[in-house]
Amino acid sequence: MARPLRPVGTEFLEHAPLRLVFAREVSASPAAVFRALAEDVPGWAEWFSAVTLARPLGDGGRREIRLRGGTRFEETVLVAKEAEVYAYRVDATNAPGLRALVEEWRLTPADTGTLLRWTFAADAPAPVRLVLRLARGGMGRTFRGAVAALERRLAAG
Template sequence: MAKRLRPVTAEFLAEAPNRLVSTARLRAEPGAVFAELTDDASTWPLWFREVRSAGYTGPPPYGVGAGRAVTLRGGARFVESVVAWEEPSDGGPARFVYRVEETNVPGVRAWAEEWLLTPAAGGGTELRFTIAVDAAPAVRAVLLPARPGVARSLRRAAARLDARCGVRAD
């Protein structure tokens, strides 16, 4: 059964009592990566294998306020809303942030995720992915041991994301 979570802003990413931060380097430029992240949510399972299905819940154009529905392998479901949609400009970073409005994951009170894309020295993108959660102690006890798996999953997803952007690993 889905539970409604406490609404949070992008500032929650810095304030959350529990954070998982993972990084990856992509060869694709931030604009190409941002487009893959935001243009068509239904493509996420093609590059992020833990995502079973994803999609926007309303018609384009998408941006702040857009809704998304996501199901992960294992059955976790999320209804999300976009709270920051900052496309890259003038060589600066890009940012895509969404919060979870509803989930069937027990013990969670608030949840947000951020994809921060920074131009890398020499070309490409430095990706920092943050999961910020306020949850019951039982959930927090699972988050710490999950860090290595989340980092590994992100690195694998980043390689597939690069390929979708037309960049192949050597």
């Protein structure tokens, strides 16, 4: 059963008890990357290997995400600024221990395309934060794999 998390805004990205940041450059334009993130929500399951289902809810300001292993998220989009930033808050999840979670995908033009930076900001009890810190390496590998798959998907058109 999904349980509600504390509703937080984008300011949480700056002061969350746990912040993990990952970055990678892709050859696609910021506009193309933004469209893949914000407008092609079902496409996430095609390039982000941890995602088994992604679908917009209602008018598209909310999303349902399911991950391998059975974790589910109900999310609200906080910011969708064309070719610059896409951020969302988790409103409810079946993941144990989380109190608040915001993720931000920031897109910065680069010489060869786009620098894509993903920030994972969470509040949870100390043992859960420790587990998440220990999972940083795996999350980084998953991020790099997802971004590489996204780049291939965008290059293929």
